[in-house]
Amino acid sequence: MIQIRCFQFNPIQENTYVLFNEKKQCIIVDAGCYFEEEKNELLNFVLENNLQPTLLLNTHAHFDHVFGISFLKNKFPSVPFVLHQNEKVVLDSFAAVTAKYGIAGDVPPDADYFIDEKSELKLGDEKIKILFTPGHSLGSLSFYFEPENMVVSGDVLFQQSIGRTDIMGGDFSTLVQSIHDKLFTLPDETQVYSGHGAVTTIGEEKDFNPFVGKNA
Numbered sequence: 001m002i003q004i005r006c007f008q009f010n011p012i013q014e015n016t017y018v019l020f021n022e023k024k025q026c027i028i029v030d031a032g033c034y035f036e037e038e039k040n041e042l043l044n045f046v047l048e049n050n051l052q053p054t055l056l057l058n059t060h061a062h063f064d065h066v067f068g069i070s071f072l073k074n075k076f077p078s079v080p081f082v083l084h085q086n087e088k089v090v091l092d093s094f095a096a097v098t099a100k101y102g103i104a105g106d107v108p109p110d111a112d113y114f115i116d117e118k119s120e121l122k123l124g125d126e127k128i129k130i131l132f133t134p135g136h137s138l139g140s141l142s143f144y145f146e147p148e149n150m151v152v153s154g155d156v157l158f159q160q161s162i163g164r165t166d167i168m169g170g171d172f173s174t175l176v177q178s179i180h181d182k183l184f185t186l187p188d189e190t191q192v193y194s195g196h197g198a199v200t201t202i203g204e205e206k207d208f209n210p211f212v213g214k215n216a
């Protein structure tokens, strides 16, 4: 059984997730730790729980989701950093974009390899289902953990909201289609762990989301 722990990091209040199993293996999704105390908080959680990171996994590469990658790669050099190939251009724009926003941070390293829906990803023995959910960013991925019935959705779907589509790679109709085809086909009781804000469920968003719900 996989457990999930959420941290809210950086001035953009991004959700970083640590998922771990009873064998103490863990993956870190969207490491957004920015300030020194945030980096230490994340590292201490891993160390104090004797967790062994196996993957630095990203839903996408917007700067608020990669602030902590460089720090973690220094601490755990053998742990691969992976995301979708379409996010390479976003990752490569990190320095320019953070300069524009006046929020300088550690430049993330290149991905160790790219993943898509056909890739085999596991946490311990458990398979992670990869869902290609573009629209907020060109290579947005969501990660579905079937036995636990939870999905890490990045900035695709939020509690009563959806991701921005006014930035590079964003497209509203693509995003709506991703949500309908890939997320709303999951069971209603699936817990949705978003890139920002509170945990919700697929059923709640089908009912109440003003952008993609039944009354949209």
Ligand SMILES: [Zn+2]
Pocket: 060, 062, 136, 137, 155
């Ligand atoms: Zn984003």
Ligand SMILES: [Zn+2]
Pocket: 014, 062, 064, 065, 155, 195, 196
């Ligand atoms: Zn974000």
